[in-house]
Amino acid sequence: MTRKSRRLWLVVACMIGLGSAAALTLNAFSSNIVFFMAPSQVHAKPPPADRTIRLGGMVVAGSVHREKVKDSPVNLFDVTDGQAAVTVRYEGILPDLFREGQSVVAVGTVNPDGTFRASEVLAKHDETYMPKEVAEELRRSGKWDPRFGKAPDAASWNTMTAADTPKKPATQTPDGN
Amino acid sequence: MNATQSLTARTGNLFHRYANPGRFLRMGAKLQPWLTWPALVLSIAGIVWGLFFSPADWQQGDSVRIMYVHVPTAWLASSGYMGLAVCSLLSLVWRHPLADLAAVEIGPVGASITAVCLATGSLWGKPMWGTWWVWDARLTSVLVLFFLYLGHIALIRAFDEPQRGYRAAAILGLAGAVDLPIIKFSVQWWNTLHQPDSITVTGAPTMSTSMLWPLGLTTLGFTLGFGAIVLARLRASVMESRIRTILAANRGRQSANPAPKPDSAAV
Amino acid sequence: MTHLPYILAAYGLTLGVATVLSVNAAIRLRTARKRLAAIEQPRTRQPS
Numbered sequence: 391m392t393r394k395s396r397r398l399w400l401v402v403a404c405m406i407g408l409g410s411a412a413a414l415t416l417n418a419f420s421s422n423i424v425f426f427m428a429p430s431q432v433h434a435k436p437p438p439a440d441r442t443i444r445l446g447g448m449v450v451a452g453s454v455h456r457e458k459v460k461d462s463p464v465n466l467f468d469v470t471d472g473q474a475a476v477t478v479r480y481e482g483i484l485p486d487l488f489r490e491g492q493s494v495v496a497v498g499t500v501n502p503d504g505t506f507r508a509s510e511v512l513a514k515h516d517e518t519y520m521p522k523e524v525a526e527e528l529r530r531s532g533k534w535d536p537r538f539g540k541a542p543d544a545a546s547w548n549t550m551t552a553a554d555t556p557k558k559p560a561t562q563t564p565d566g567n
Numbered sequence: 568m569n570a571t572q573s574l575t576a577r578t579g580n581l582f583h584r585y586a587n588p589g590r591f592l593r594m595g596a597k598l599q600p601w602l603t604w605p606a607l608v609l610s611i612a613g614i615v616w617g618l619f620f621s622p623a624d625w626q627q628g629d630s631v632r633i634m635y636v637h638v639p640t641a642w643l644a645s646s647g648y649m650g651l652a653v654c655s656l657l658s659l660v661w662r663h664p665l666a667d668l669a670a671v672e673i674g675p676v677g678a679s680i681t682a683v684c685l686a687t688g689s690l691w692g693k694p695m696w697g698t699w700w701v702w703d704a705r706l707t708s709v710l711v712l713f714f715l716y717l718g719h720i721a722l723i724r725a726f727d728e729p730q731r732g733y734r735a736a737a738i739l740g741l742a743g744a745v746d747l748p749i750i751k752f753s754v755q756w757w758n759t760l761h762q763p764d765s766i767t768v769t770g771a772p773t774m775s776t777s778m779l780w781p782l783g784l785t786t787l788g789f790t791l792g793f794g795a796i797v798l799a800r801l802r803a804s805v806m807e808s809r810i811r812t813i814l815a816a817n818r819g820r821q822s823a824n825p826a827p828k829p830d831s832a833a834v
Numbered sequence: 835m836t837h838l839p840y841i842l843a844a845y846g847l848t849l850g851v852a853t854v855l856s857v858n859a860a861i862r863l864r865t866a867r868k869r870l871a872a873i874e875q876p877r878t879r880q881p882s
Binding site: 404515 | 622623624625626627628631634656659660661694695696697698701702703704741742744745749756757758759760762763764765771772773774775776777778
Binding site for chain 2: 835836837838840841843844845847848849851852854855856859860862863865866867869870873874
């Protein structure tokens with residue numbers, strides 16, 4: 391074995407050792423790396439009232455109520471992960487992306503009655519990027535309602551984008567009226 | 568064992584052909600315009616397309632245009648470090664002199680790009696998520712990558728004897744490569760505020776083609792630009808080391824010569 | 835355009851960093867090339 395190949399195998403061995411050490415460490419701490427808890431996890435094991443947690447999930451369609459208490463807006467909405475729902479109460483201005491059907495992460499504490507008091511609400515957008523006109527077209531044709539779940543496969547509406555681009559003014563006129 | 572021996576020897580020979588500084592400078596000068604000009608044209612085209620001609624996103628509005636600079640810098644932050652790790656391997660195993668110089672030059676460029684990636688991500692996160700920064704797995708692992716770059720920059724310049732700096736920095740460069748898969752898969756392994764990748768090797772992209780085109784242009788343009796800047800710095804670095812060698816040789820001749828000529832003393 | 839300040843800041847920062855890196859690399863390359871040319875010429879004339 392030459393010195394070069396000895397060095398190569400030494401480096402390979404070190405990388406394997408380091409890689410498995412990192413993998414084991416991350417695996418052991420994975421519950422701490424997780425950014426938020428799901429509503430079903432909160433239901434199953436409610437955290438103590440003084441512990442700040444992050445609650446993540448989708449805003450249930452039709453559950454958003456806005457009130458005004460002493461000039462500050464109070465928002466009430468349900469967050470679900472499909473199995474359980476938690477009612478969130480948040481005083482303050484919601485981010486631009488907040489809407490029904492949107493994924494959100496709320497930071498706060500769980501009240502004894504099971505509701506969630508949020509001190510901060512972050513909007514989480516998904517990995518789907520599509521032009522406004524396409525989203526409106528999908529909604530109008532009934533192929534997709536953003537309040538209930540993810541957008542359809544991009545392949546199904548990409549051809550639509552290409553076909554729609556030349557007659558963009560035509561599709562916009564009914565909107566303007 | 569015989570096979571590995573010949574493999575390392577053969578690959579070593581292949582790499583060392585480009586270790587000849589004269590040959591590298593000739594090839595680098597030829598390659599430079601092929602990187603610089605396409606990089607400029609593609610980047611400008613992609614930026615103009617992304618800023619003025621691509622559609623606004625249905626939920627993010629115009630802020631989606633930040634993607635056309637954020638995603639290429641994120642990709643380059645990781646691939647730049649991949650390049651650094653390859654240089655580290657060449658340095659540790661084959662003691663390749665050019666790989667050491669390349670590692671010195673990739674570090675600052677990669678660190679700047681990673682800083683831009685973090686800053687543009689922050690500028691995108693504030694209006695969309697509602698926060699400049701969160702400690703989720705994706706953002707934290709990229710911040711770790713930034714610190715790895717800074718550590719590499721400091722370490723490779725920390726020793727009076729450059730060879731020791733090269734060895735130490737190469738070990739850091741290889742060890743830090745563990746962070747790359749963590750960055751890549753962080754959005755799949757753990758739930759994060761950062762969304763999963765829109766463009767994957769296996770699946771169809773979840774992005775409109777009208778946005779995919781400018782993104783592809785800026786990604787290709789920035790990547791070529793990264794290559795052009797690193798190549799220019801590396802060429803300068805090889806020339807600088809040649810200058811140092813010549814000056815040292817001249818000084819050596821001077822001290823060996825009892826009566827130096829006045830014109831060579833001026834050099 | 836919505837969110838214009840954020841978009842301008844992101845593009846401005848990217849272009850600024852790109853410009854600094856490119857100009858710095860170009861100047862360094864030019865200086866090194868000139869110095870090397872200046873040093874190498876008298877040396878080739880010297881009998882070794």
